[in-house]
Amino acid sequence: MPGVFGAIDWLFIFEQTLNEAVDLNAIVFALAAIGLNVHFGYAGLLNFGQVGFVAAGAYGMGLAVTLWGLNPFLAVVVGMIFATIFALFLGIPTLRLRADYLAIVTIASAEILRLVARSTAMRNITRGPEGLNEFVGPFRELSPFNPSVSYGFGPFTWRGNQFFTVVVGWTLIFFFVFLVWQLMRSPWGRVVKAIREDEDAARALGKSAYWYKLQALILGGIIGGFGGMMLALGNATVQPDFFVAPLTFFFWLVLILGGAGRVWAPVLGSVIFWGLITFIQNLGRQLVDAGLIPTSIMDTSQVDQIRFWIVGAALALLMIFRPQGILGSKEEMALDAH
Amino acid sequence: MILSKGLSDMGRRVVGVFLLGVMAMALFVAFAPPAFAEGEMIGTRLRYTEPNSGERVAVSGVSLTVEDTSGETIAEGVTDADGIFEVEVPGSGRYGLTIFPETLPEGVFLADPDNPTKLVEVLVGQTGRAIFQLVNENELAGLGQTSTITFRRVAQLTVEGLKFGVFLAMAAIGLSLIFGTTGLVNFAHGEMIGWGMLWAYLFNFYGFAGMFGFMEGWPAPFGDGVNLIFATLMAIVMGLGLGWAMDKFIFAPLRARGTAVISAMIVTIGLSILIRYVYLFVFGGVPRFYRDYTAQVGIKIGVIEITPKDLITGLLSVAILVLVGLFLQRARMGKAMRAVADDRDLAESSGIDVQRVIRFVWVAGSGLAALGGVFIGLSEQVSWNIGFRILLLIFAAVVLGGLGTAYGALVGALIVGVGIQVSTLWIPPELKNLGALVLLIVALLIRPQGILGKAERIG
Amino acid sequence: MPTDLEHLPREPGVPKPDPILVVDNMRKRFGGIVAVDVDHLEIQRGAITALIGPNGAGKTTFFNVLTGFDKPDEGHKVFDGETIDRARPHRLAQKGMVRTFQLTKALTKLAVIENMKLGAKDQKGENFARSLITPIWKKQEKEIEQRADVLLEKFQMDQMRDEYAGAISGGQRKLLEMSRSLMTDPKLVMLDEPMAGVNPALKQKLLDHVRGLKDQGITVVFVEHDMDVVQGISDWVVVMAEGAIIAEGPPRSIAENKKVIDAYLGAHHDAPLDLDQEQAFLAEDMAEEQETEEQ
Ligand SMILES: Nc1ncnc2c1ncn2[C@@H]1O[C@H](COP(=O)(O)OP(=O)(O)O)[C@@H](O)[C@H]1O
Numbered sequence A: 001m002p003g004v005f006g007a008i009d010w011l012f013i014f015e016q017t018l019n020e021a022v023d024l025n026a027i028v029f030a031l032a033a034i035g036l037n038v039h040f041g042y043a044g045l046l047n048f049g050q051v052g053f054v055a056a057g058a059y060g061m062g063l064a065v066t067l068w069g070l071n072p073f074l075a076v077v078v079g080m081i082f083a084t085i086f087a088l089f090l091g092i093p094t095l096r097l098r099a100d101y102l103a104i105v106t107i108a109s110a111e112i113l114r115l116v117a118r119s120t121a122m123r124n125i126t127r128g129p130e131g132l133n134e135f136v137g138p139f140r141e142l143s144p145f146n147p148s149v150s151y152g153f154g155p156f157t158w159r160g161n162q163f164f165t166v167v168v169g170w171t172l173i174f175f176f177v178f179l180v181w182q183l184m185r186s187p188w189g190r191v192v193k194a195i196r197e198d199e200d201a202a203r204a205l206g207k208s209a210y211w212y213k214l215q216a217l218i219l220g221g222i223i224g225g226f227g228g229m230m231l232a233l234g235n236a237t238v239q240p241d242f243f244v245a246p247l248t249f250f251f252w253l254v255l256i257l258g259g260a261g262r263v264w265a266p267v268l269g270s271v272i273f274w275g276l277i278t279f280i281q282n283l284g285r286q287l288v289d290a291g292l293i294p295t296s297i298m299d300t301s302q303v304d305q306i307r308f309w310i311v312g313a314a315l316a317l318l319m320i321f322r323p324q325g326i327l328g329s330k331e332e333m334a335l336d337a338h
Numbered sequence B: 001m002i003l004s005k006g007l008s009d010m011g012r013r014v015v016g017v018f019l020l021g022v023m024a025m026a027l028f029v030a031f032a033p034p035a036f037a038e039g040e041m042i043g044t045r046l047r048y049t050e051p052n053s054g055e056r057v058a059v060s061g062v063s064l065t066v067e068d069t070s071g072e073t074i075a076e077g078v079t080d081a082d083g084i085f086e087v088e089v090p091g092s093g094r095y096g097l098t099i100f101p102e103t104l105p106e107g108v109f110l111a112d113p114d115n116p117t118k119l120v121e122v123l124v125g126q127t128g129r130a131i132f133q134l135v136n137e138n139e140l141a142g143l144g145q146t147s148t149i150t151f152r153r154v155a156q157l158t159v160e161g162l163k164f165g166v167f168l169a170m171a172a173i174g175l176s177l178i179f180g181t182t183g184l185v186n187f188a189h190g191e192m193i194g195w196g197m198l199w200a201y202l203f204n205f206y207g208f209a210g211m212f213g214f215m216e217g218w219p220a221p222f223g224d225g226v227n228l229i230f231a232t233l234m235a236i237v238m239g240l241g242l243g244w245a246m247d248k249f250i251f252a253p254l255r256a257r258g259t260a261v262i263s264a265m266i267v268t269i270g271l272s273i274l275i276r277y278v279y280l281f282v283f284g285g286v287p288r289f290y291r292d293y294t295a296q297v298g299i300k301i302g303v304i305e306i307t308p309k310d311l312i313t314g315l316l317s318v319a320i321l322v323l324v325g326l327f328l329q330r331a332r333m334g335k336a337m338r339a340v341a342d343d344r345d346l347a348e349s350s351g352i353d354v355q356r357v358i359r360f361v362w363v364a365g366s367g368l369a370a371l372g373g374v375f376i377g378l379s380e381q382v383s384w385n386i387g388f389r390i391l392l393l394i395f396a397a398v399v400l401g402g403l404g405t406a407y408g409a410l411v412g413a414l415i416v417g418v419g420i421q422v423s424t425l426w427i428p429p430e431l432k433n434l435g436a437l438v439l440l441i442v443a444l445l446i447r448p449q450g451i452l453g454k455a456e457r458i459g
Numbered sequence C: 001m002p003t004d005l006e007h008l009p010r011e012p013g014v015p016k017p018d019p020i021l022v023v024d025n026m027r028k029r030f031g032g033i034v035a036v037d038v039d040h041l042e043i044q045r046g047a048i049t050a051l052i053g054p055n056g057a058g059k060t061t062f063f064n065v066l067t068g069f070d071k072p073d074e075g076h077k078v079f080d081g082e083t084i085d086r087a088r089p090h091r092l093a094q095k096g097m098v099r100t101f102q103l104t105k106a107l108t109k110l111a112v113i114e115n116m117k118l119g120a121k122d123q124k125g126e127n128f129a130r131s132l133i134t135p136i137w138k139k140q141e142k143e144i145e146q147r148a149d150v151l152l153e154k155f156q157m158d159q160m161r162d163e164y165a166g167a168i169s170g171g172q173r174k175l176l177e178m179s180r181s182l183m184t185d186p187k188l189v190m191l192d193e194p195m196a197g198v199n200p201a202l203k204q205k206l207l208d209h210v211r212g213l214k215d216q217g218i219t220v221v222f223v224e225h226d227m228d229v230v231q232g233i234s235d236w237v238v239v240m241a242e243g244a245i246i247a248e249g250p251p252r253s254i255a256e257n258k259k260v261i262d263a264y265l266g267a268h269h270d271a272p273l274d275l276d277q278e279q280a281f282l283a284e285d286m287a288e289e290q291e292t293e294e295q
């Protein structure tokens, strides 16, 4: 049916797809998933509230500027401190207990954090649902790029400010991937992986499982917090309703897709995820607009919901059929089923 | 192990088919767009006494928001030149109307700054109104800042908390029992509550045509809505079926494969998102209300006030919980369930068919969750994301009582129910779930095995 | 060689010439059950002590409270002259008290050699900041690896050094757990049913290793069901039943002790809790042996 394909602007779809695969969203997801990889992939911590760390980082950095007028570098430090505090809040009560308790507390706390941030009671600080909007100036002053000039080539083209975010974001990604790689080949990483396998065995050999889990939770949380800071910089805003609970499971999907416990997995997962989502969504929207999908079945706003179906189904199906993801090894997974 | 490997391929295929089935269901359950009554509004008018002239003057440009009972903001706006703010709401029921005191003009204050949110009952086809008392500087100085904690309010909130607590208990028991017998924390349990709530809505409005579109136009139970009581019974049947299907097609095969519970837990997370957003697709994002028994005027019992529907469903829930308790104590299956939860290996070696018991727990737990969902929907509202909103409360309840114990879930649910209601004496209602979280964390710090739970085994 | 224990009185709670571990009034309840109820017990330094008792006697729970994995309801313990009532498991391991578990805890997704290296104490690279700079820990890591290789060779596991611990047989995992615990340089090794589910050939090897520990001056406490095994290698036997210590003495004296015979016969008898696992292990080991024979 040539008519079907004629109605669709394939070039636009492919350009969008390639661009989104490395743009701000992919950066934020990659960072959040690198943090999650430290948590789940290496330390075996079931963090179902990673979005809370992302929010903590974003709010920490934003508030440092809007509330306390700190300079950008200190603001980043405040973002890290916020993520650390959130990690302590979650970790201290739960890390001595079975793994599921952390899962329960994290999923609840991340949502509560969002509700508190958007609440009336906090309005003077967090500005409620509108969020923080006036913090990005000092950061942009650091940018060497001209805001009104386009940088890059082909589909990978951005205006100065966005280009700045993309460059900083990918630099952070490479930095944290390297950091995780170094940690996980060191004795520190060995202890953390041992705790993932069997915490009591590690304790019997003289390792404080609690302390290492707390360190891993903080580290992964801070990396997630950097995801939040990138998000804040890229969008020039921090709004509570961005940090909804399902986002955490997008990060999970990104991680599992790449292969938990592999250093590059979160990055690969994020790039593929955003490429795919953009492709499907743009195609879906165009199909609806062109009348090829009748609106009685689905309208354009519902096309956007499909993303959640895909994420939910993909997460469940991946865990069942290919828990090792793209980069993981099947043999290693088989060891679990003993 | 070799046997389970042989099974696993088939198991996988079945799981895949089931997941596709859920998505397909979403696509093909086509039903007419909802037709709910129109014209419900919520509003207020802001005026204050100008200190110099002594005249009542309209206060314009003040921000207000409307929240539903879950605390989600559903509308916002500012007062017009006449000091009037009015917006449409999705239906009758209770809403919170919140004023933002910092947007008041200079020299105008809220008489009761601790309560910027008013609870408004909106009846069918009417406008619910709230009154915010505004004062000027002189009046403000004369106001004694008295706290408003009265015996009546405490009693009222306690009763509301107990009511919600028994609903919560019913919804939560399944989660706790499934954990007790399989070690799995089912993050999709909230969606099982939503399942009952939404099916009851569909049956209530569309009858069987809600499920099989071609029946549209047929007589009452088939092509037209049925009374909520029958709809509830049908929703329970759907709930039992869901529990059966989830175990049969997903979790039993995973157990047979020896999949780690952690992986199974991530599967439940995936399922919960998938199912929840299928609900959104089918049902839409606007909260609704059942067709029957929705707008009721409260009756006074002593100092407290309660609607007949809440009274009846509350008592019904108590009766059901008593039956569940008796079942666990007396019935053979009940004893077997407790035995499996207590020590699975021991139960197995003493001849209990553990897989059958687990299947039963899934079915019964899901049925109870469905019924709990209908009651919560009737008491508050019917919405697609109830599952997630209530998940924290269920977790708080079962952890507080002791993960894995049925009675623990009951005790925990009552504490959480009363706790969050009474906490609104001090904290804004929009943050009342914060109380549940705090309760959960304190419980973990002090007694991680919960009130009725026991410590786990090492070595 | 430790002091001769033959001449000590054969009664529960008897003082030892040179105790490394002393336990007083130790109690642990689970609901109605008193799992541990020990008035006094001393463990002789440098000796092999067997802890026996019917299933459910409380041996594992006793290990758990001794090693800090479980909190006793009451009781005192002194290890090597130091009170350790509140010490957490990892602190005790660092002090030289290391244990193994009844259900083997191999770190399945780590290589055998990594399992071993984990055991080493005071590793510089286990500190977060220092782990970031490889030169700080590289040298120590090499030394640890050499030590691990020596141990692996001694335990005849050198050929599976780079395999995943989850991929080796059940019996070998028991061996691994034992040799891994030696990487901590322990003073006292507590083995919870090290021989359970191990095929006879491997069992003999394990016994030799336990004797070898003693020769190195390491104190050993081990839990075992099989009286024959106990007779062969232990210097002293402690018998538990229903949480309490009902008899103590040199191995030969225990076999004739009436209380002990009653305890064993009176109890449901001796089917180990994890029968399935044992059988699985056995089957695996046998299959593996066959394979090697065929080659
Ligand atoms: N965590 C626990 N909760 C309840 N009872 C337990 C727990 N751990 C052990 N027990 C009970 O304590 C008793 C002693 O068990 P255990 O120490 O495992 O005995 P043994 O190792 O000698 O076979 C048994 O009756 C057992 O059921």
Ligand SMILES: [Mg+2]
Residues within 6 Å of the ligand: C059, C060, C061, C102
């Ligand atoms: Mg034992």
